[in-house]
Amino acid sequence: MARAGLTADRVVAAAADLADSIGFDKVTVTALARGFGVKDASLYSHVSGLQDLRTRVALLAAGEFADRLSEAVAGRAGRDALVGFAHAYRTFALEHPGRYQATQMKIDPAVAQESSAFRRTVDTTYAMMRAYRLTEPDLTDAVRMLRSTLHGFSDLEADGAFRADRDVEASWERTLGALDLVLKNWPAGPESDSKKGDGHEDRHADE
Numbered sequence: 325m326a327r328a329g330l331t332a333d334r335v336v337a338a339a340a341d342l343a344d345s346i347g348f349d350k351v352t353v354t355a356l357a358r359g360f361g362v363k364d365a366s367l368y369s370h371v372s373g374l375q376d377l378r379t380r381v382a383l384l385a386a387g388e389f390a391d392r393l394s395e396a397v398a399g400r401a402g403r404d405a406l407v408g409f410a411h412a413y414r415t416f417a418l419e420h421p422g423r424y425q426a427t428q429m430k431i432d433p434a435v436a437q438e439s440s441a442f443r444r445t446v447d448t449t450y451a452m453m454r455a456y457r458l459t460e461p462d463l464t465d466a467v468r469m470l471r472s473t474l475h476g477f478s479d480l481e482a483d484g485a486f487r488a489d490r491d492v493e494a495s496w497e498r499t500l501g502a503l504d505l506v507l508k509n510w511p512a513g514p515e516s517d518s519k520k521g522d523g524h525e526d527r528h529a530d531e
Contacts (some may be wrong), residue, residue, distance in 0.1 A: 330360065332370040334379045343381060343422025348429070351422070352376060379431050385423035386441035392416050393448045402455040403504045407454050409498055412475055417478035424478075456507045466507060473503060 338359060343351050353374055357364045371377045396412035397405045417424040427445075436442050449467055458466050477499060486492050 328373055330362070330366065330370060332380075335360075335370045336377070339377055339381045340384055340420075340423050340426070343385075343426060344420050345422065348378070348381070348422045348425035351378065351381070378426070378429065379435060381423070382426040382429040382431055383435075383439050383441055384421070385426040386439070386445065386517055388420075388423065389416055389427050390441055390444035390448065393445060397448060397452045405452045405455065406504055406507070407500055409449070410503070413474045414478045414481075414496070417475075417476055419480055428475075453507070456510065458507075458510055462510055462513065463515070466510060469501065469506075473499065 335356065339351055342356060342359060346355070353364050353367055353371070356377070359366050360366070367377075371380065392412045392415070393409055396408040400408050444481050449470070450463070451466060453463060453470070456466070477496065480486060481492060486495070
């Protein structure tokens with residue numbers, strides 16, 4: 325790639341692609357510069373360093389992830405929305421492992437607050453859950469269960485950890501059915517309080 329063609333957007337996009345190829349934690353300025361055929365110094369006019377580069381990749385990936393999830397649930401509700409959301413989540417994690425890993429990066433709260441990427445993922449998740457009519461704190465508990473399940477399944481699958489003869493797709497479909505059943509029959513806990521509303525004002529990007 326020509327040195328003159330370097331821009332911040334191209335550098336970050338290339339870093340995201342590199343993350344998918346070798347792993348987000350292995351992305352370095354040196355490895356990226358090598359891919360462009362330039363010296364490290366040529367990239368420092370576009371990113372201030374490795375931390376800045378990784379943060380920018382995380383924001384890019386978070387935006388792409390949010391787009392996938394939003395498109396998957398558009399016009400859907402209930403179990404149909406849950407299935408669409410889950411499939412989009414798993415597909416993104418498996419097709420873009422580096423980008424997905426980047427979305428799990430803990431970044432400066434101030435930086436996250438300035439970007440809509442993480443917030444859109446949270447808002448899409450809670451909107452998808454609306455059909456289950458859960459109130460706080462049950463809603464946040466359910467969202468955490470959902471995230472843990474989808475992340476765990478996708479992460480284990482990507483690592484090749486499912487070694488039993490049982491078809492993975494069959495297990496995935498059963499998992500989604502179980503999630504839907506649990507959400508429809510969510511047990512009320514001692515801390516449930518419908519007066520707390522939907523909890524939107526207390527949501528964080530890590531939910």
